[in-house]
Amino acid sequence: MTPAIFADLQHRHAEPHRAHHDWARISGMLAMAEEVSHALSDKPAFILAILFHTAIFDRANPEAEAQSIRVMHRHLGRTLPRHMLARAETLIHAVLRQEAPETDDPGLRADAALLLDMDNAVLGETAARFDAFEAANRHEYAHLPDDRYRAGRIAALQMLLWRDRIYHTDRYWLEREKRARRNIEYALVQLEGR
Structure with a gap:
């Protein structure tokens, strides 16, 4: 992840209509993730989901979730493995819909449960x-x-x-x-x- 991508995410999370879904919240979730990093099935995908799940945020915009995922793919689609981005996308869907994904992958289910709990901490x-x-x-x-x-x-x-x-x-x-x-x-x- 380049400094330019981090700067873009920080800029997005500084928008004036954000009162809770700001960079302080992202930093807090990253700190929580570090505390449980030993239990994560796929730490890189988990971190990506934290960083990008509210890249686009507007309570009046029903397309914000899909747009956040597009931001992630635009920034990282050419540099990271497709499976990692797909896993991060599944986690983003889980947290934004507030429900665990239907999957046979126990690691993905466990990561989604942790992310949901961090989101509701x-x-x-x-x-x-x-x-x-x-x-x-x-x-x-x-x-x-x-x-x-x-x-x-x-x-x-x-x-x-x-x-x-x-x-x-x-x-x-x-x-x-x-x-x-x-x-x-x-x-x-x-x-x-x-």
């Missing part, structure tokens, strides 16, 4: 950090009026609570599950005006 942060995330999330949905945002956010948070587990991996489940559920329940009270 903020849900299990301290109450203050979770509140800051909620405020940033609202900023990123600035194109929606309050009533539509509130209804959508309530539905999204409620669906998280309905899961048996928010976190897929034991590591994140043990560290963050209880706090995430408390944070989400508190957010729902605020959003519903209870």
Whole structure:
């Protein structure tokens, strides 16, 4: 990965409509990945997925996911093996759709579970950090009026609570599950005006 590619990604992640999906978040996910690098099936593809999954980010743009993948291929398609890019693409789809890929590859499933948990790690942060995330999330949905945002956010948070587990991996489940559920329940009270 060249300095020019990193500079491009940092520039993209500095766009003013990003309040949570910025370079600080990417750096945090890279640090989390380093902590579990021994458990990754394909570290290079995993890192690519972190770097590029929100290369294009706009909550009002339904094509952002496909465009992010195109940015990755444009930057790296001629220099990296096709299988590595395909694996990174599968991981990007997993995190953006918030569901593990259907695959017979246990390593890919495990990597996707870790990436999903890293993406949702903020849900299990301290109450203050979770509140800051909620405020940033609202900023990123600035194109929606309050009533539509509130209804959508309530539905999204409620669906998280309905899961048996928010976190897929034991590591994140043990560290963050209880706090995430408390944070989400508190957010729902605020959003519903209870």
